[in-house]
Amino acid sequence: MPSELQSKTLVKVVILGESGVGKTSIMSHYVNRRISAQHKPTIGADFFTKLVPVGDKTITMQLWDTAGQERFCSLGVAFYRGADCCVLVYDVNDAKAIKQLDSWHEEFLIQSNPKEFDLFPFVVIGNKIDISSNPIAVKEVTEWCRRKNNITHYLVSAKNGINIDESLDAAASIAYEHGLMDDSDSGSIVEVRRARRNQKEPPVKRCGC
Numbered sequence: 001m002p003s004e005l006q007s008k009t010l011v012k013v014v015i016l017g018e019s020g021v022g023k024t025s026i027m028s029h030y031v032n033r034r035i036s037a038q039h040k041p042t043i044g045a046d047f048f049t050k051l052v053p054v055g056d057k058t059i060t061m062q063l064w065d066t067a068g069q070e071r072f073c074s075l076g077v078a079f080y081r082g083a084d085c086c087v088l089v090y091d092v093n094d095a096k097a098i099k100q101l102d103s104w105h106e107e108f109l110i111q112s113n114p115k116e117f118d119l120f121p122f123v124v125i126g127n128k129i130d131i132s133s134n135p136i137a138v139k140e141v142t143e144w145c146r147r148k149n150n151i152t153h154y155l156v157s158a159k160n161g162i163n164i165d166e167s168l169d170a171a172a173s174i175a176y177e178h179g180l181m182d183d184s185d186s187g188s189i190v191e192v193r194r195a196r197r198n199q200k201e202p203p204v205k206r207c208g209c
Helices: 023-032 070-080 097-112 138-147 164-178
Strands: 009-016 045-054 057-066 085-091 122-127 152-155
Touching (some): 009 097, 009 164, 023 122, 023 164, 045 164, 057 070, 057 164, 085 097, 097 122, 122 138, 152 164
Parallel strands (some): 085 122, 122 152
Antiparallel strands (some): 045 057
8 A cells, every 4th residue: 555545644624713704715715626706604514625745644634614603603512622723714804803813712712622722723814815905904913823822824815716725734734733633433543743833923924926
């Protein structure tokens, strides 16, 4: 059996954010290279799977999209627990982005109850950079990421595909480093690693234009 198949394993990444920020569009572009021009609110949760190369391994990345609407938050425990990384998505043109990120960050930690709250890995994605050349929320969110243990911060456009692969490939790598899940159903044994937080200033990944 080829070594890359032997080294495949599973990571779970949960994507959170308000309804309408573009979570499903980001995931669809990443997995299927498909962009929906018409917004349709997610009901409950969507589940995507993609094989992602991480170093010399190929991992199976599960992407879970829970609904942004408040009435579905009660479903959170089943969706969040077992996650290896959480991606928080916001609209760079929304002045309420900080309040929303705070709420989802806290919601995830409460529902998932990780062993180490301060070390659990997050990635923040600011979507819709194609709409404005001067997005109002980016500066505040960058500072927010710095205060939250230097969370990696990407600026993307689901419409144009800018930084979509880079941001979610980073989430896959971070999830893998944090600790790969032990698949108890199949009895497979997977390697477990603990992430070491980089204390440098969090990078803001912008488009190359």
